[in-house]
Amino acid sequence: MHPVSFDDAETYEPDEGWQRVSMAGSDAFSFEWFEKPPGHSSPMHDHENEQVCLVLQGEMTVYTEDDEVTLGQWDSVHLESWEAHRVENTGDETAVGLDVFSPGRSFDFWTDRE
Template sequence: MDHVAFDDAETYEPDEGWMRAALAGSDQFSFEWFEKPPGHSSPMHDHENEQVCLCLEGELTLHAEDGSSITLEKYDSALIESWETHAVENTGDERAVGLDVFAPGRSFDFWTDREE
């Protein structure tokens, strides 16, 4: 077994208040805990990985390239297919916390090596 204590997890803060922590995973899948301040949105993006986004606290709205959106409340989840362009926004008034599961697994290189 490979244990990752939350306090020892690798973290990354793409924007102020938007923090991600890499939890236990493998090449086949990875788990990223994240928090977003009110009003924060990731940029529209896509990736080769399938993604399940689970809302643990607050409210997260997933926006699609076609202009559609869905809002996740506590314990709601959504599947984002490979190469589906999307953004994740905290549309609530409080901090939002979520868990992303990616298959295949990925590292923070997705954000750090990204060209705008």
């Protein structure tokens, strides 16, 4: 067993107000808790990892090259490996979510970008 305390977990803030927290995981999968301020969008990007994004609070819209879906609390979306996407907080309040990645990944995905 490998517990991870939220207060002691590795954190990363790619942009002001966009916080990510690395929760328990492995090379096979990883969990990242995150929050986004209203109006914030990640850049369009893709990665080798399959991803499930679950909205815990607020509203987020997920855009791909061909589609978009607005998710409310407890809604989720699955993104295939290499599927280009971005996630935007389209609500009026801070949005909170949980991303699950398979295979697992570290924050190097964001810190090593050009």
